[in-house]
Amino acid sequence: MKKCTPKEQSGPFIPDNHFLIESLEQQKKEQAILLELSSIIAGAKNRQDLRTAITDQLPGLFGGRYYTLCLINEDGVTHSPFLYTAENNIPYRGETPIIVSSHPVNDGIFDRALASEEPLLIDLHTAMKASTVPRYIYRWFNAGIREMLLVKISGGGIPVGVLYLYGEKNGSFQAEKFRLFKCIADILGTGFRNILLNETMERQLREIRKYRKQEDSDAAGLQEGTKQHSDIKDFIGTSRGIQNILTIMERVAPSDSTVLLLGETGTGKEVIAGAIHAASPRRHNRMIKVNCAALPHSLFESELFGHEKGAFTGAIQRRIGKFELAENSTLFLDEIGEIPMEFQAKLLRVLQEKEIERIGGKGVIKVNVRIIAATNRNLAEEVKAGNFRHDLYYRLNVVPITIPPLRNRKEDIPALVTHFIRRYTSVNAKKAPVITDKVMESLMQYDWPGNVRELEHLLERSMLLSKEGALHIDIPGTDHKILLPDEERSFSIVPLATMERDYILKVVRLCNGRIAGPNGAAAKLRMPSTTLNSRMQKLGIKKEHFSIRGTLRKADII
The missing domain is CATH 3.30.450.40 (GAF domain)
Structure with missing residues (x-):
């Protein structure tokens, strides 16, 4: 008798459930x-x-x-x-x-x-x-x-x-x-x-406990340029960004390498420069600071390199420049991006050759200076725009350190608040106020466009105006809102340099591109033509921007 295959067997086919059971078990x-x-x-x-x-x-x-x-x-x-x-x-x-x-x-x-x-x-x-x-x-x-x-x-x-x-x-x-x-x-x-x-909460609690335990009489920790500059490890900040910066600072401080500090205004670039100097072998000599944005262009060379008596009108005696004052020490060039183009080549030579020449001098002077520069500008973009020499940029950009804004490291705010409260408690001989959870929450939610400097000044003002007890702080933009007219509501804020550039362009176009002369733009702006040319170069105004005759009328000028 022939044996039936499964297809030839009578009755319904019953599938094997073994695979389904295994799948369910799995x-x-x-x-x-x-x-x-x-x-x-x-x-x-x-x-x-x-x-x-x-x-x-x-x-x-x-x-x-x-x-x-x-x-x-x-x-x-x-x-x-x-x-x-x-x-x-x-x-x-x-x-x-x-x-x-x-x-x-x-x-x-x-x-x-x-x-x-x-x-x-x-x-x-x-x-x-x-x-x-x-x-x-x-x-x-x-x-x-x-x-x-x-x-x-x-x-x-x-x-x-x-x-x-x-x-x-x-x-x-x-x-x-x-x-x-x-x-x-x-x-x-x-x-x-x-x-x-x-981990973030534990770090914040440790920082708060650490600063609360310190003696109120420890004035060295309350004055800028002393305690916080004496040891990099005492630098305030537990965020990952700050800890990475501290690691770099510890490694570069013993060397003579040039450091370029990048970051927004108020992030603490000068404090970091001081900490690097204080941890370096040059710490026994005073760090020399120069704010390049505050120097008139005509005085750059004299301020940095010095001059001899009679070198120019008004040079009634010899002047020692900042480079000589910083011998065997550190020279901190703040706002390095503001240095005029005509002086950048001279600064580059000094950095390369390690020697200077006083104005009116007859020989070179060797200098042993460590450079720390800082700027809130994007120097790489300034190089592309032609406002900063690329060779000077690469000479300065040996060890770049980018400092994050306070809004990107808000976990540091509790420690900074405690530090500044202790500082101004001692300075003003006041009892330390109570910082409520609501106040701390407001401080943590604010974006701090002025960074650490804004936080410090806000706390100083609040401590002066608050009575003893809880600290009262008015966070900018949260209270005292003013209703503006429709015209002012539509007003948009632009950088001052942008407004100046647009205004100069309008005047030059009105004068058909003429700069000098009685009918030129310099005369209408009541300034020397050389000054106007220098200002236009700094603002990136080129001839092609006004070579085509415009249709502006005098009424178009504000």
Whole structure:
């Protein structure tokens, strides 16, 4: 008798439910794992708790050996490890560790993981054939790693980092577990944000306790240029941006390298310059300061290089310039971007040759001066616009330090408030006021366009005007709003230089491009033609801007 095949058997076909049962069991296991991890990560209060949770669960669960959780840094262009396998478990080759400080976000690996919505599997042997390969790929490969499984970490819906899992052989990671890996990454996104918040709060509390415990009679810590300049480590600020700056300051202070401080007005560039000088071998000599924006153009050379008696009308005696005064010390050139073009070449020569010539002098004078320059301008853009010499820029830009504005490091506000309150409590012989939570919240929410200087002056004014007890602070823009007429409401604020440039252009066009002469723009503006030409050059006004005859009338001039 012929044996029937399944298709020939009578009755309905009953499928095998074994695969369906296994799939349901797998889903239950994954749900149990996610619930357990969620509970552990939610209870983690610091990095060590989170590291322990990940180390105990992730590598064995997915067949990996090591892991790294990297986050995008504040600069937005590099990433650094936030959590990684315990250091004694990381393989080394010679003296080079696997974990390094930072790498570019667009390194060909990290950015691919950020752009992928699903876990990304990387074969190291294949990755090393690319035209650009991150350094850590070679290091992990030399340590015996053959595969990496990467997944994007998001915080609040924004990509903030990548979780790396490393396998020692090809095929270490199974595709059916990728979905679970992605779910765990979502949980970690919430976990590490809580850790960062806790760390920030703990730093703020430590700073507040530290400054409250200091003696009120410690006047050295209350005067600018003394305590805060005596030790870089005493510099106020616990944010990541300030801590990075302090690290750079500690490294460059012992050297003679030129430092260029960049940042908005009021961020503390002069304070940082003083701290670098105080930590340098030149600290026993007074740092010489020059505000380049406050010097008339005609006095630049005399102020910096000095002059001999009779060198020019009014030179009734010899004058020693700032470079000579700063011998074996530091010369701080504040607002370096304001130096006129005609003087920039002379300054460049001094920086290159380390020698000066007094006006009217007959020989050169060797100088041993360390330069620290500062500006609130974007010098790179000034170079492109032709307002700053590119060779002088590169001579100054040896060690650039960009100081973040206060609105980008608000976690430093509590410590700064405590510091300034203590300063003006001592100066004004007043009892320290109480800072309520509402006041502190208002200070934290304000954007501080004037940065630390604005905060300091606001606290000084508030302490003078407040009675004993709670401190009353009027945050700019929050109270005392004035109703303006319609004409003033439509008024828009523009930089003063922009208004001056537009006005000069109107006058020059009205004069058909003529600068000198009785009917020229200089005569109408009541200034020498040489001064007007210099001002136009500084404002970037060129001949092509007014060469075409305009149709302005006299009434067009304000």
